[in-house]
Amino acid sequence: MMSFRLSALSLAALASIAALTACSVGPDYRGAPSVASDSTSSGTFVRAPAAGVVVTHAPNQWWLALGDPQLNDLIDAAFAHNPELHIAQARLRESRAQLQQQRANELPKVSADAAALRTREPDLGSFSALQSPGGAGSSTGGGPLQFYTAGFDATWEIDLFGGTRRAIEAASTEAQATDADLADTQVSLAAEVASAYVDLRDQQQRLVLAQHQAEVEQHMLTLTQQRRARGTAADIDIERLTTQVENTRATLIPLDAQVTDSLDRLAVLTGRAPGALDAQLAGTQPLPAMPESVAIGDPASLLQQRPDIRAAERRLASSNAQIGEHIADFFPKVTLLGDLGFSAGDPGHLLRKSNFSWVGVPYLQWNLLDFGRTLGTVHAAEASRDEAEARYTKAVLGALQDANSSLSRYGHQREHVVTLQKVETSADHSATLMRQRYTAGVSNLIDLLDTQREEFTAQQNVVAGQAELLKDFVSLQKSLGLGWRVQQG
Numbered sequence: 001m002m003s004f005r006l007s008a009l010s011l012a013a014l015a016s017i018a019a020l021t022a023c024s025v026g027p028d029y030r031g032a033p034s035v036a037s038d039s040t041s042s043g044t045f046v047r048a049p050a051a052g053v054v055v056t057h058a059p060n061q062w063w064l065a066l067g068d069p070q071l072n073d074l075i076d077a078a079f080a081h082n083p084e085l086h087i088a089q090a091r092l093r094e095s096r097a098q099l100q101q102q103r104a105n106e107l108p109k110v111s112a113d114a115a116a117l118r119t120r121e122p123d124l125g126s127f128s129a130l131q132s133p134g135g136a137g138s139s140t141g142g143g144p145l146q147f148y149t150a151g152f153d154a155t156w157e158i159d160l161f162g163g164t165r166r167a168i169e170a171a172s173t174e175a176q177a178t179d180a181d182l183a184d185t186q187v188s189l190a191a192e193v194a195s196a197y198v199d200l201r202d203q204q205q206r207l208v209l210a211q212h213q214a215e216v217e218q219h220m221l222t223l224t225q226q227r228r229a230r231g232t233a234a235d236i237d238i239e240r241l242t243t244q245v246e247n248t249r250a251t252l253i254p255l256d257a258q259v260t261d262s263l264d265r266l267a268v269l270t271g272r273a274p275g276a277l278d279a280q281l282a283g284t285q286p287l288p289a290m291p292e293s294v295a296i297g298d299p300a301s302l303l304q305q306r307p308d309i310r311a312a313e314r315r316l317a318s319s320n321a322q323i324g325e326h327i328a329d330f331f332p333k334v335t336l337l338g339d340l341g342f343s344a345g346d347p348g349h350l351l352r353k354s355n356f357s358w359v360g361v362p363y364l365q366w367n368l369l370d371f372g373r374t375l376g377t378v379h380a381a382e383a384s385r386d387e388a389e390a391r392y393t394k395a396v397l398g399a400l401q402d403a404n405s406s407l408s409r410y411g412h413q414r415e416h417v418v419t420l421q422k423v424e425t426s427a428d429h430s431a432t433l434m435r436q437r438y439t440a441g442v443s444n445l446i447d448l449l450d451t452q453r454e455e456f457t458a459q460q461n462v463v464a465g466q467a468e469l470l471k472d473f474v475s476l477q478k479s480l481g482l483g484w485r486v487q488q489g
Helices: 002-021 062-066 069-081 083-104 125-131 163-229 235-269 299-305 307-330 373-440 445-479
Strands: 109-120 144-158 333-344 356-365
Touching: 062 069, 062 163, 069 083, 069 163, 069 235, 083 163, 163 235, 163 307, 163 445, 299 307, 299 373, 307 373, 373 445
Parallel strands: none
Antiparallel strands: 109 144, 144 333, 333 356
């Protein structure tokens, strides 16, 4: 009967501990607050109708829609070798290692130890003889003493009030936030590479067109100088054309410098030294082709796609868990201490059953007089949670603004490119008519060269406008939070 009662008491104690360890103090995370619910629940962005886009699922690897293999290779190289991306990856590994450390705190800590002691007692025989009557006494022998021990020590802090579990929850959500930070770095990197590549192709094309324009204007100047020599042109015509030629030539120098800067920028973004891509990207190539339709998704998908929003939400969850982690310090901590070992004076007898010893001690620690330190820590954690909530709100509102502003710029630039293309068409038609008049002998070469110069200018403006439209497209994809890849491991 007594053993039954003891067993029942033990089971009751274990059940009580299990019930205590099943709960965790502090507020449970209920999710992020609702921000701009009218906008986020809408089926489309406010600025989408005027942008000429399609409200369907947007592809994550948006650059594939541009159909430029060199751009694809550059983005792949940047994802593999960019130093900023390596920094973000290292931070993620560090965050996951810290989570692993926190999870290990739930488990007992076990250490093994072994020692061998050998000493010799002092010979006290002569001292005893002096103290004994008659000056005689027995010797203690002074022989060596040997002692051997080996065993295991274990400590286990029982997580009665969930402080350790809250710490694990905080570390887990922080690791998820760091993962989102890495995705955000990938989004920015893909957009930066694409923008630099568009700049390069735009600058190369405009440089070639400017060189052609300079050649046409130089030809016009030469013809005018010949006419001036025959007395059929004025000095003012010479000065006007000379100024135009020099102005055009002056634009070649900064354009050439911009090409070099873009090449170096792309090299560094892909983790290589400046100049490494000069040979690969030296040839003039057309701009990437704009896709026929641009899919953008809806505001609800924006909240799921943008890594900075996900990172802000996960950090809100982490700061909420830290409140419970600090509240647990108000309560006592129970630690189980144990030791298993063998000890003997002879190494051959060390593992005998009679030399085995064990000890188990429950250790209670409760910091009653902390003079408000724990309360101050809890209040600081609550303030940190409030800050994280405000940061989440700011991230959502900023993302909505970013997406709508990008849509507005993209839509207006589409209209601007259409206008520039109309100007180019008119300039081409004018140059064609002038060539026909020149062939028919009813117009002179100066008039023909002038219309050709206007044609080159219109072509340059179209190239610059199309490049700006492409960069607005890239900015739109970045504002939607697209371009990241799942990090394995």
